[in-house]
Amino acid sequence: MNYHVMTLFPEMIEHAMNISITGRALKNGILALDVVNIRDYSKDKHNRVDDYPYGGGAGMVMQAQPVYDCHQDLVKKIMDRTKEKGRLPRTIYLTPQGHTFHQKMAEELAKEEDLIFLCGHYEGIDERVLQKIVTDQVSIGDYVLTGGELPAMVMMDTISRLIPGVLHNEDSAEAESFSNDLLEYPQYTRPPEFMGEKVPDILLTGNHAKIEAWRLEQAMERTKKARPELYEAYMLKNPPKLQKRRKKK
Numbered sequence: 001m002n003y004h005v006m007t008l009f010p011e012m013i014e015h016a017m018n019i020s021i022t023g024r025a026l027k028n029g030i031l032a033l034d035v036v037n038i039r040d041y042s043k044d045k046h047n048r049v050d051d052y053p054y055g056g057g058a059g060m061v062m063q064a065q066p067v068y069d070c071h072q073d074l075v076k077k078i079m080d081r082t083k084e085k086g087r088l089p090r091t092i093y094l095t096p097q098g099h100t101f102h103q104k105m106a107e108e109l110a111k112e113e114d115l116i117f118l119c120g121h122y123e124g125i126d127e128r129v130l131q132k133i134v135t136d137q138v139s140i141g142d143y144v145l146t147g148g149e150l151p152a153m154v155m156m157d158t159i160s161r162l163i164p165g166v167l168h169n170e171d172s173a174e175a176e177s178f179s180n181d182l183l184e185y186p187q188y189t190r191p192p193e194f195m196g197e198k199v200p201d202i203l204l205t206g207n208h209a210k211i212e213a214w215r216l217e218q219a220m221e222r223t224k225k226a227r228p229e230l231y232e233a234y235m236l237k238n239p240p241k242l243q244k245r246r247k248k249k
């Protein structure tokens with residue numbers, strides 16, 4: 001996976017992505033990260049990239065030209081490498097106005113070879129350039145952040161875990177929250193007792209079938225409590241087995 005990030009704060013992305021699991025995958029070459037500063041494409045003598053909004057209102061708006069030129073450069077670089085002339089790489093604009101990010105979206109995006117993330121700041125980006133270059137508008141939730149960098153990193157982190165080789169134990173991407181439409185079951189490790197609380201006996205039995213059944217039960221209970229709408233969807237997809245009909249008298 002090759003990530004390309006268009007931002008006014010490249011250090012923010014580079015620092016965070018070069019740590020922990022994504023950092024290791026970048027070193028191993030399983031991931032690649034290309035961060036470009038939109039400001040480098042400003043034609044203004046003071047390197048400005050924003051201006052007042054037409055029609056008035058608070059805040060500033062990022063101008064179309066530096067964003068467009070930066071994107072053109074990236075697309076050319078990607079096309080030169082992939083020789084895939086027909087299809088433009090997906091360009092994701094992070095905005096509270098977008099579709100809400102979720103695990104299925106991450107699974108779909110993990111199949112791409114290149115992803116471009118466009119991080120806005122101020123009150124947004126001139127709509128005309130968004131119309132020209134953006135393929136997907138994505139929000140990470142119903143709250144407003146100061147910019148698109150954190151949402152881009154949330155997306156890259158989520159997508160990266162799904163790319164073969166990024167996680168060392170491949171199984172761990174399978175048996176966890178959302179992968180089967182349920183939240184994850186509780187986990188325990190040593191010691192067997194902590195502040196008077198014991199690890200559930202079932203986990204010490206070595207009976208894998210029983211442990212699986214217990215974990216599913218726990219996952220269902222948790223989901224029902226914390227995310228009733230997920231639980232309902234799960235029950236519709238996985239209806240409990242029909243109970244044996246009682247014999248007629």
Ligand code: ADE
Nearest residue numbers: 094095139140144145151
């Ligand atoms: N930019 C500011 N807030 C955002 C959010 N919630 N999701 C995506 N991009 C954003």
